Amino acid sequence: MKYPAGIKNKITSVPVEKLEKKSYSHSHSNRGMLLEEDINETNKFYNCHDVAVIHKKPTPIQVVNVGNGKGDYSTITKAFFQSKSTTDYNGIYRNKYIDFEAKETKNKTTFPLTNFHEHQIRHMEKVIKHGAICFAIIRFTTRNETYLVKSSDIIFHYNKMDTTKKKSMSYKTIKEIGELIPLQFKIRLDYLPIVDKLFFN
């Protein structure tokens, strides 16, 4: 997808998105570690260009103490990270509810299914039942390859774990059943054309 000069600035000034302080420019060499950043940037592009409205859910944090005792109630002084009860991303695209999780592995030959929490798998099962577009974006960081895999396939392999004792999906399988998402400069990880192909045809 092409966009006119100046749009890049427009994207990073979208008010609905909090901008990270760190720079968004990164070379191919460290791209593997920045899957979340790639997805967030892509979603900003989609949001800004009215293609879709998809957001990352904030990490749930249990706040224990607030304030420093000097009347400041805006600073959290004690809190804990909580585990997520759903997937990381959701929103709306082409009138449909869209829901996905992003995972990366340094492993070259297999993707460990234990990367998914049990309740994330159950969440995916539920939303599919209600008509969602649901998938996972899986990156093999050392290969610098990112695949979109339908959640129905993930769930199939996850549920087989109990009987086969095989707690992973091979790179070969993911390459076969998934779709490679091209890494690009302008739209980092342009996954919606693949969603079009897999879910709207």
Next chain:
Amino acid sequence: MKYPAGIKNKITSVPVEKLEKKSYSHSHSNRGMLLEEDINETNKFYNCHDVAVIHKKPTPIQVVNVGNGKGDYSTITKAFFQSKSTTDYNGIYRNKYIDFEAKETKNKTTFPLTNFHEHQIRHMEKVIKHGAICFAIIRFTTRNETYLVKSSDIIFHYNKMDTTKKKSMSYKTIKEIGELIPLQFKIRLDYLPIVDKLFFN
């Protein structure tokens, strides 16, 4: 809606939901302050009974410091609340993306529209454009009355603010254009039948 004995326990043990430590039982007298709790309990019921999958998004928190210096990296020692860029609740219902915000006011006669952040209004406009079911649940706490108001109506009145300088919607208007959500014992705030009526007919 009726449900068999024992279901209440089943609901509160749903693993996908973090249970709050505070008791969920509360009398009519303090119901007004517990809109969020009422909605969360209702969503748990819907989720548990496969009616819909709707979750509250966690409050975004910017983590500044983690760990107490003794090798503990699970405790957050400094963080700040961030403002939300979207609405509080979203999910899927009857194949549709559903998105809403909950607000309460102690005011008896008017609902201040400044309760909505500008970016929440813009978010609602966007998701409506993409085909979402979008609304607000508004509670007048002193009246103990809760209304479901379509976001298109909220947006209409919000956008009028600039010209009319009227920064609120009257109770009378909300009573007219909204739908009263009955407060019940079993399903606290059974709002989906109203969604059926307003968005699926």
